[in-house]
Amino acid sequence: MTDQVIQQPSAGDMPAADPTEEFQTPAAQRQAHTLDIVRAGLSDHYASHVASVDILRVHQRVYSRVLDCDLHLADGARHRVMIKLYEPIGTGTKARLANLVSDDFAITTRLHHHFQSNPRFRVPVPLFHSPEDLVIVTEFMPGIQLQEKLIARAGWFPGQATVQDLELNCRSAGEWLREFQKATLDSAPDGLNLGRMREMIAMRLQWLVDDANIPIDASKRARLLAHFDSEVSSLRPEDRAVSSVHGDFFPGNVLVEADRVVGIDFAMCRVGSIAADPSYFMFQLETLTYKPQYRRNVIRSLQQAFLQGYDPMLSAEHYFNSSPIVRMHFILHNVMRLAGMSAPKTRLPLKKRMHNWGVAIAVSKRLLANARPR
Structure with a gap:
């Protein structure tokens, strides 16, 4: 945020x-x-x-x-x-x-x-x-919020030196997350609360069904929940790994200075899926592509840099289809994003409403495309 x-x-x-x-x-x-x-x-x-x-x-x-x-x-x-x-x-x-x-x-x-x-x-x-x-x-810790730096420098046509600098920051953020998870593995009990995850998705999908501005109806809600249940049945033992989860690990909670990283704001920290934080960081980077000034190839290079720091074996291009647990988090993050745009407390300006409407359509299409039978 x-x-x-x-x-x-x-x-x-x-x-x-x-x-x-x-x-x-x-x-x-x-x-x-x-x-x-x-x-x-x-x-x-x-x-x-x-x-x-x-x-x-x-x-x-x-x-x-x-x-x-x-x-x-x-x-x-x-x-x-x-x-x-x-x-x-x-x-x-x-x-x-x-x-x-x-x-x-x-x-x-x-x-x-x-x-x-x-x-x-x-x-x-x-x-x-x-x-x-x-x-x-x-x-007080020195550094600039990575989110602030991305907004200021990643838009339109950043030069090669700028992209390389942002890649260094994202790679370092991935390395910080890997060390954070190592530091907290011993505090994570066995087990993964998939029921709670499904409950959150089901509740927010119902909100979307009740909102005429979001293109999710009852049949699409059922389809997405069935897809989630299918992924649960496909989980491998390694997909059930847990650690402490930051809970809001995105570029706004990362301070950067050269290759140094400070992680901040642990109020939402809890025990959960080891895939929760990296998938959320990747998801938040990808949301930038819904704005015209952020080119997909630039954001993809930053996602790849983050994964290189976190786990070099992962590919940004195929990340959200890399495992059942990541696909489950893909559903969660996108449903939460749609729910956040549903029924705002105050009336938004027309330009913002039009932007949100376009994003809602794009997110819904991508969610449903991934929910097709494999």
Whole structure:
């Protein structure tokens, strides 16, 4: 998911939260209160009072706000940190988000220990968290989001040097993922929850049947589910391999700098199919081809570079037909994409609606073409 970046003026020495101040919105009151909690926690961490917090910019996401901040300590030291504030939406989400904060901090801590001696692969340094306050703080990591770099440089007719640079980044992302899976294999119990995977697909396909703007009807839903069931019956032992799954491993959660990679945002980390993360990264790269400025041969070269880093035996051209478990994830990712375009909460501009309509037709056709009997 692409962040919405909000430029923020320097906050200087931020005062303690005062809930009696009427000009503060509830969100502003909560942010001020949480920053007080963070200042106290980081003062303990650094063994020096955090005198002030300067907010450099704000990244707005669906369930969170990420504050890019400069800390000024009483001893004169300065540190740049990322403060992630989860924002509950609806009843019952606070308890779930509190668990996400705990899990995110725990897996980040574990991976930090695993990668700390690796000169190329890292995760953010975990500094502080408070599940009760729905906040997690990590050290700022240098680099640019790979998604941002792809959008800026992969479009239209990139030169050979540009493509080679992006290939290096994608290859390095594949290598990082391979190391991440190695680091978490011992924490993955036996078994693969295929029932949950089918349930997610079936539920979202029903949403699509009920949406006149998506070309999936009841018969096509049944056909896709039958295809999924057929792939389940074809699974080989190696298709059932599991590891920890990042849960949102796409170029937006990868920071790159030359051949160095930082993986970020482990809130959705869970145990699951070893094919979940690589197939999602490949899928997200391919979605760029639905926009006219991204040429298929350029994106294919980036997909191949990613696979070269992850598993050189895989081919980008045949990847989504390479095994039953990958074909199952192909169904899942595309159905989830269609569901995301179904019945938007707000009315979209005509140009965006037309684009989504064209993408929905293309995705549906590809899904159904793969669901033909083999």
